[in-house]
Amino acid sequence: xxxxxxxxxxxxxxxxxxxxxxxxxxxxxxxxxxxxxxxxxxxxxxxxxxxxxxxxxxxxxxxxxxxxxxxxxxxxxxxxxxxxxxxxxxxxxxxxxxxxxxxxxxxxxxxxxxxxxxxxxxxxxxxxxxxxxxxxxxxxxxxxxxxxxxxxxxxxxxxxxxxxxxxxxxxxxxxxxxxxxxxxxxxxxxxxxxxxxxxxxxxxxxxxxxxxxxxxxxxxx
Amino acid sequence: xxxxxxxxxxxxxxxxxxxxxxxxxxxxxxxxxxxxxxxxxxxxxxxxxxxxxxxxxxxxxxxxxxxxxxxxxxxxxxxxxxxxxxxxxxxxxxxxxxxxxxxxxxxxxxxxxxxxxxxxx
Numbered sequence: 001x002x003x004x005x006x007x008x009x010x011x012x013x014x015x016x017x018x019x020x021x022x023x024x025x026x027x028x029x030x031x032x033x034x035x036x037x038x039x040x041x042x043x044x045x046x047x048x049x050x051x052x053x054x055x056x057x058x059x060x061x062x063x064x065x066x067x068x069x070x071x072x073x074x075x076x077x078x079x080x081x082x083x084x085x086x087x088x089x090x091x092x093x094x095x096x097x098x099x100x101x102x103x104x105x106x107x108x109x110x111x112x113x114x115x116x117x118x119x120x121x122x123x124x125x126x127x128x129x130x131x132x133x134x135x136x137x138x139x140x141x142x143x144x145x146x147x148x149x150x151x152x153x154x155x156x157x158x159x160x161x162x163x164x165x166x167x168x169x170x171x172x173x174x175x176x177x178x179x180x181x182x183x184x185x186x187x188x189x190x191x192x193x194x195x196x197x198x199x200x201x202x203x204x205x206x207x208x209x210x211x212x213x214x215x216x217x218x219x220x221x
Numbered sequence: 222x223x224x225x226x227x228x229x230x231x232x233x234x235x236x237x238x239x240x241x242x243x244x245x246x247x248x249x250x251x252x253x254x255x256x257x258x259x260x261x262x263x264x265x266x267x268x269x270x271x272x273x274x275x276x277x278x279x280x281x282x283x284x285x286x287x288x289x290x291x292x293x294x295x296x297x298x299x300x301x302x303x304x305x306x307x308x309x310x311x312x313x314x315x316x317x318x319x320x321x322x323x324x325x326x327x328x329x330x331x332x333x334x335x336x337x338x339x340x341x342x
Contacts, residue, residue: 055255091270096258098270149303149314152271153259165271167259198256201318 031117034110046121049192058196059094068193069118071126072182079115081177083107088177090155090166098166125189131180131214140216143209150213153199157221168199174220184214249331252324256316265335277310288336295340296329 035041043063050065052058069078085103092099106114145151153168162172186193187202187210202210254263260279262268267281282288291299298306300320304313316325333339 055251058255096263096270147305147311149312152275152312152314155274163274165260165274167270198259200256200314200316202315204315204318 029113029117030109031113031115034106034114035117038104038106038110038114040114050195052195055196061094063093065194066118067121068123068126068182070120070122071185072179073119074176074179075115075119077176078118079111082111082115088169090170096167123185125192126179126182126185128181130184130188130211131217132208132211133215135212135215135218137216137219140212140219143212144216148202148205148209148213149200171217171220174217178217180214180217182214183217184210187213248324249327252320252328253331256319257328260312265332275310275312277312279313282332282335285336285338288332289338289340292340293329293333296332297325300325300328 035046043061045061045065046067046069048065048067050067052061083105084107085105087099087101087103089099091097092101105111144156151164153165155162155164155166155170155172157163157172164171187205188207190197190199190201190203205213253261253265257265258269260267260269260271260275261282262272262279265282267279267284269279272279280287295307299309299313301315301317301322303311303315305311306315320328
């Protein structure tokens, strides 16, 4: 091969790579563009895992990371929530004060596209089937409310009442909101999803207990 | 000359002690507000945002009489292994996988400051 042919080959390969990267970027499409123009990225990280290594760093965050949103949320819930957001946390982000903040809404085409973009952000460690499928509701409830401290920070429905603490995200409606397999991945490797976050590390639980707690999500209306 | 060196060393020692003390106090306070305040409140009075929902009220760490009943070891174990490990509420989680031994010891010292008390001798 002559030097000229070799150079042409290299230029061609580089051009194709650049075009390929550009088209990958476009695959995020309108939703990714809207996410940027609406300044969602000011509060939410879409690339990760986070490199936060101290409480001081964590305190600088303005909202939860979304780089694994597609593995965490259910698409239908996400689009509905974006159109009419309601508080998920009882306390205002990074404070102990009641949450009175109004999250910006994105309805219609914009909401749908941003929802699609966020659902494209997957994490490979959220394994399908990690949550137990045939969970015994009473046993899982005892684990959630009595044996472990989940209930102290996360609200759940108890009959017609809403019970539980407010410092963590609510689990009222978790059935519609969350992918149970994400809960299993989170319990197993919390430091990956919210390093230095306020939730205690539950990595000491057995795999069976993690799978049961994750499977309990489907009962949380 | 020796006297001067000694004086400088003493001043440096005092400054260093001040820095160490400050660093401990700031770190323990930060840990407390970040983690413990969720139930025990930022001031340690047991009035955190989760308190109202709990069937067993979170300990008021400023209650001198109650806190004086607990040894430093009791407090360390409750933080490290959770409330259930010391016969208290399981709503107090296990923090031993989140905090280092040194951080828990700092928190024990911080609780002693909040109650302005010592444990049983």
